[in-house]
Amino acid sequence: MLMLGQTIFNGIVIGSLYALVALGLVIVFKSTNRINFAYGQMAMFSTFIGYTLLAKFHLPFMLAFIGALVFSALLAVLVRNILRPAKSESSVIVATLALYMIFTAVAGIIWGWDPVSFPQVFTGEPFSVFGIIMRPNDLFNILLTVILMLMLFLFFKFNLNGIAMRALSQNLVTTSLMGASVNKLFTITWAISGILGGVAGILVAPTSFLDTNLMAVFLLKAFTAAVLGGFTSYPGVVIGGLSLGVMEGLVSSYISTDLMDTFAFVLLIIVLLIRPEGILGKRIRMLGKTSSTEESGEFDSSRPGMSMRKKLAFLIVSIALPFVFQGNTYILYFAVLTGIYMILAIGLDFLVGYTGKISLGHAALLAIGAYSSVILTSKVGFPFWLALLSAGIITGLVGLLLGFAALRLSGLYLAIVTLGLGTAVPQILLKWDEVTNGYTGLHAAIPSIGFFIIDTEFEMYFLVLAIVIVTIIVTNNILRSKIGRAFVALRDSEAGAEAMGVQLAKYQILAFVISAFFAGIAGSLYAHVVGFISPADFSIWNSLLFISMLFIGGVASIPGAMLGAAFMTMVPIFFAGSKSISAILFGGALLIIILFFPSGLAGFYKVGLNIGKRLFSRNSIGLKGPAEEEGTNVATRNK
Amino acid sequence: MLELDNIYANYGSVKALKGVSLNVKQNSIVALLGANGAGKSSILKTITNLLRPHSGSITFLGERIDRLKPEKTVRKGIVMVPEGRQVFPELTVYENLLIGSYARKDRAQVKKDFKFVYELFPILHEKMKDPAGTLSGGQMQMLAIGRGLMSKPTLLLLDEPSLGLAPIMVQEIFRIIEEINSRGTTILLVEQNANMALSISDYAYVLETGIISNEGSAAELQNNDEVRQSYLGG
Ligand SMILES: Nc1ncnc2c1ncn2[C@@H]1O[C@H](COP(=O)(O)OP(=O)(O)O)[C@@H](O)[C@H]1O
Ligand SMILES: [Mg+2]
Numbered sequence: 054m055l056m057l058g059q060t061i062f063n064g065i066v067i068g069s070l071y072a073l074v075a076l077g078l079v080i081v082f083k084s085t086n087r088i089n090f091a092y093g094q095m096a097m098f099s100t101f102i103g104y105t106l107l108a109k110f111h112l113p114f115m116l117a118f119i120g121a122l123v124f125s126a127l128l129a130v131l132v133r134n135i136l137r138p139a140k141s142e143s144s145v146i147v148a149t150l151a152l153y154m155i156f157t158a159v160a161g162i163i164w165g166w167d168p169v170s171f172p173q174v175f176t177g178e179p180f181s182v183f184g185i186i187m188r189p190n191d192l193f194n195i196l197l198t199v200i201l202m203l204m205l206f207l208f209f210k211f212n213l214n215g216i217a218m219r220a221l222s223q224n225l226v227t228t229s230l231m232g233a234s235v236n237k238l239f240t241i242t243w244a245i246s247g248i249l250g251g252v253a254g255i256l257v258a259p260t261s262f263l264d265t266n267l268m269a270v271f272l273l274k275a276f277t278a279a280v281l282g283g284f285t286s287y288p289g290v291v292i293g294g295l296s297l298g299v300m301e302g303l304v305s306s307y308i309s310t311d312l313m314d315t316f317a318f319v320l321l322i323i324v325l326l327i328r329p330e331g332i333l334g335k336r337i338r339m340l341g342k343t344s345s346t347e348e349s350g351e352f353d354s355s356r357p358g359m360s361m362r363k364k365l366a367f368l369i370v371s372i373a374l375p376f377v378f379q380g381n382t383y384i385l386y387f388a389v390l391t392g393i394y395m396i397l398a399i400g401l402d403f404l405v406g407y408t409g410k411i412s413l414g415h416a417a418l419l420a421i422g423a424y425s426s427v428i429l430t431s432k433v434g435f436p437f438w439l440a441l442l443s444a445g446i447i448t449g450l451v452g453l454l455l456g457f458a459a460l461r462l463s464g465l466y467l468a469i470v471t472l473g474l475g476t477a478v479p480q481i482l483l484k485w486d487e488v489t490n491g492y493t494g495l496h497a498a499i500p501s502i503g504f505f506i507i508d509t510e511f512e513m514y515f516l517v518l519a520i521v522i523v524t525i526i527v528t529n530n531i532l533r534s535k536i537g538r539a540f541v542a543l544r545d546s547e548a549g550a551e552a553m554g555v556q557l558a559k560y561q562i563l564a565f566v567i568s569a570f571f572a573g574i575a576g577s578l579y580a581h582v583v584g585f586i587s588p589a590d591f592s593i594w595n596s597l598l599f600i601s602m603l604f605i606g607g608v609a610s611i612p613g614a615m616l617g618a619a620f621m622t623m624v625p626i627f628f629a630g631s632k633s634i635s636a637i638l639f640g641g642a643l644l645i646i647i648l649f650f651p652s653g654l655a656g657f658y659k660v661g662l663n664i665g666k667r668l669f670s671r672n673s674i675g676l677k678g679p680a681e682e683e684g685t686n687v688a689t690r691n692k
Numbered sequence: 693m694l695e696l697d698n699i700y701a702n703y704g705s706v707k708a709l710k711g712v713s714l715n716v717k718q719n720s721i722v723a724l725l726g727a728n729g730a731g732k733s734s735i736l737k738t739i740t741n742l743l744r745p746h747s748g749s750i751t752f753l754g755e756r757i758d759r760l761k762p763e764k765t766v767r768k769g770i771v772m773v774p775e776g777r778q779v780f781p782e783l784t785v786y787e788n789l790l791i792g793s794y795a796r797k798d799r800a801q802v803k804k805d806f807k808f809v810y811e812l813f814p815i816l817h818e819k820m821k822d823p824a825g826t827l828s829g830g831q832m833q834m835l836a837i838g839r840g841l842m843s844k845p846t847l848l849l850l851d852e853p854s855l856g857l858a859p860i861m862v863q864e865i866f867r868i869i870e871e872i873n874s875r876g877t878t879i880l881l882v883e884q885n886a887n888m889a890l891s892i893s894d895y896a897y898v899l900e901t902g903i904i905s906n907e908g909s910a911a912e913l914q915n916n917d918e919v920r921q922s923y924l925g926g
Contacts, residue, residue: 213794216787220780226742227778232766232795232843 058185060302066191067260068298069198070253072291074268074275075282076205077249079290083222084242087145088465090413090472091132091152092250093268093275098156099125099247100254101164104171104263114174122251129247130240138648146411146468147604147647154597154640158633160265166632168262171255194256201252202291205245209287218242269593270314273476276469277321311484318477325466326458363612368522375514385510391622392517393578396524398603398614400571403528405600406609407540408564410464414455414471415599417478418569420591422448422576423497424482424489427586430498437500437581444577445570452569456562475593482588494587497580513582520578524571528611531567540564601643693718693878694739694770694847699748701738708734709745710902716847721869721879723889723910725923726899732882733775735899736849739880740765740772752847767795769846773853775882777832779839781825785816788824788835792842802842809838812868830861837868847878854885866892886923890914898923 074096082088089095103121106112112120132152139145175189208215221228221238229235254268261267274297282293297317305313375385401415426444429435435443455474459467482489489495499508500516531537539560580586598621606617621639628634694716701709708731716722726732737743739750740762750758757765779788789809793802810817813834819827824835833853840848850869854862862885870892873879883889890896890910898906898919906919913919 213790216783216791217794219787220783220791223780223782224778226762227774227780228791229762230740230742230766230772230774231791231839232763233791234761234763 060306064299064302068295071278072294073253075279075290077246081246090149093272094156096250096254097267099251125251126244126247129243133243151640151644158636162633168264171258171263173259277317315477318473382510394618395615397575398618400568402614404568412471414474416591416595417475418572419576422573423580426577427497441577445573448573449570452565456565479588500581601639695751697749699745701745721893723893723896724882725886730899731902771840771843771845772849773840775851777836779824786820792839851882
């Protein structure tokens with residue numbers, strides 16, 4: 054009984070923090086229909102600011118706290134303005150992912166990648182109430198959270214701006230007719246969201262260590278809390294956060310500590326599949342109920358295939374390359390990696406390019422492929438080629454499940470689910486150590502086909518090249534077939550495709566399966582080429598890199614996907630593996646591309662060409678002007 | 693008081709207004725009649741600048757207002773009650789009214805205006821705490837008008853206030869419009885119910901596909917054969 058009380062108390066302490074972060078996400082979502090995937094990293098960043106104020110400037114805690122919150126609010130307003138050109142749901146998702154990378158990298162540069170310890174506000178001795186042990190700091194957390202929620206409640210209930218913010222989320226145009234500046238209301242919204250995140254960061258930091266990953270898992274928990282609470286109901290979200298905290302505590306005390314972190318993910322999936330509107334949410338304002346017109350066709354790019362000439366050139370260059378660099382295993386090794394990522398990118402492109410859905414979990418799929426293959430070869434005794442194929446099939450099956458889930462979910466929810474998958478899989482791999490060898494990782498067998506052992510970079514290169522070519526041929530054939538035409542129709546307009554009799558459901562699932570299959574193949578190759586895998590190789594960070602590689606190369610185009618993969622492998626080489634600089638480069642490029650050149654590098658060239666033409670012919674070719682306002686235009690303007 | 697001079701406005705490639713000029717005198721009720729899609733709402737939208745005219749000018753009390761943002765025109769005293777009521781369904785009746793006063797500084801007067809609106813629409817006082825989404829159509833229309841009054845308009849733009857209401861409710865709404873006008877608020881009334889509209893207005897314009905096809909005092913239009921045939925049921 055006592056233990057139960059203690060578990061519940063601890064659950065409330067942590068759950069109130071989930072609730073804060075979830076509230077910050079939901080407040081922005083309600084008025085702008087946008088989800089900020091960089092939210093956790095923003096909180097991390099402002100916590101570091103608080104840390105600097107404390108540790109370097111020796112400010113008293115309260116001043117440092119307020120300083121961090123002011124920074125956090127300003128940062129949120131800045132982010133809001135950065136996101137303004139992003140029009141569609143998916144481009145907002147991708148843009149906030151880019152910001153995720155940039156904030157992480159900048160924080161890494163400023164404060165380093167090693168964890169530091171963040172002081173507690175109250176260091177007093179724990180005491181016991183009815184046998185439940187409480188630390189002063191816990192009580193401070195709960196108190197502060199309660200005060201903040203009360204203030205929010207009063208603000209939304211009685212303050213004119215607060216009421217206007219609620220009005221704004223129901224009807225933007227009419228709100229402006231009340232004489233309210235929509236711009237000002239959005240700014241307030243984001244600032245409040247920033248403050249909530251900042252508070253959560255500073256309260257979370259002392260419970261663990263402060264590093265760039267401080268809020269990464271927290272963000273997933275907050276999403277789960279928000280989904281649990283229905284995403285649009287403030288009281289629901291608070292209840293969601295608290296109950297998640299308590300349930301996690303119960304799982305960890307009575308079932309298994311190891312399951313605690315994956316529990317949130319499992320819960321997320323269950324809630325989404327059974328009751329997507331959450332405990333208190335209303336069906337009518339369900340998350341992601343967006344108009345499908347803006348949904349699709351946004352990542353339009355060049356033709357999917359390659360011309361004959363390009364194919365020939367690709368073939369010649371790729372066959373010649375290993376002979377040129379025969380002695381240089383370093384270059385060959387990276388060329389092999391590039392090839393592997395090309396396979397993954399082509400697969401990812403099936404999903405993003407043709408269904409417009411963003412997957413934040415492709416690193417997890419890669420992991421599933423890699424671990425399946427290694428386990429099948431070393432523990433079951435499969436030959437390499439069979440393990441390779443099986444890895445593809447097993448991962449494809451996971452894709453099938455995701456595809457079924459995706460049918461019921463909007464793009465936003467899917468992004469959240471795949472974020473969950475991406476966060477959960479590395480943790481499962483860590484915890485399930487009888488099979489995966491946990492943190493230490495697994496050695497992969499050297500690939501061999503028959504008696505032919507592939508153990509030099511030179512040989513691996515041709516193995517991967519062969520599979521890349523098969524992948525391209527298969528993809529090209531798929532895209533040319535009836536299925537491919539359906540995909541293109543799907544990309545250009547979901548409604549249009551439906552009108553043409555394309556069975557959306559079937560093709561969406563198929564896109565997931567193909568995408569996951571290639572990820573599995575790539576995972577298997579990765580494992581056997583690198584020779585060693587561990588959960589750290591497949592973090593959510595890698596999924597972000599994959600997304601950026603795809604967009605940087607250009608979506609819905611095989612050459613684009615390949616270009617992106619090459620870019621992704623080459624950049625870190627040039628920057629001597631500096632995680633920060635390549636991340637800033639990737640994140641920055643991704644941000645610029647998604648905001649201003651949504652068709653990727655291919656589109657970038659086109660715009661460049663247009664500017665060139667304009668310079669020479671003085672015939673102005675208008676580029677599209679920046680957006681008016683998030684989501685909806687306040688006013689329909691004419692030229 | 694309000695003057696539109698040769699206004700053109702488009703939605704993308706759709707030409708909604710093709711040279712509209714009209715004039716609203718202080719303290720009058722001016723009706724704007726026309727079939728569905730004629731451009732009546734578009735005229736109101738250009739006045740509040742929800743739709744920016746691409747040529748022509750709009751003057752209010754001697755001041756150009758065609759470049760003012762929607763939220764700024766409210767502060768000038770021009771208040772629009774949009775088509776289809778557009779109340780905030782998840783806010784209570786009270787909150788809907790309160791938000792009408794968003795742009796005002798004279799909070800003491802706001803309190804009195806609440807009283808005035810509640811007197812005008814007792815049902816709103818009764819349902820003060822209910823979410824606006826639970827009201828009936830007529831009640832929502834009252835709320836939308838009440839909310840407009842809370843902005844303290846000198847010029848009130850009403851877009852089809854009688855649309856979809858039971859005849860008895862229509863009578864009631866028109867009575868209230870007259871009362872609001874008698875207290876010194878100028879009214880520009882968009883209506884398809886031409887008979888009713890002409891019965892309370894001083895002057896009227898008839899709009900046909902973006903062009904003013906007829907205008908005159910209410911009595912003149914009521915006697916105009918063309919208008920009678922097209923809009924007054926023969
Ligand atoms: N948001 C819009 N986008 C495109 N066209 C519109 C829009 N609103 C109105 N229109 C067009 O403009 C014309 C005038 O519409 P409107 O002013 O709403 O007419 P009314 O209010 O007289 O029924 C119509 O042809 C209508 O189709
Ligand atoms: Mg209309």
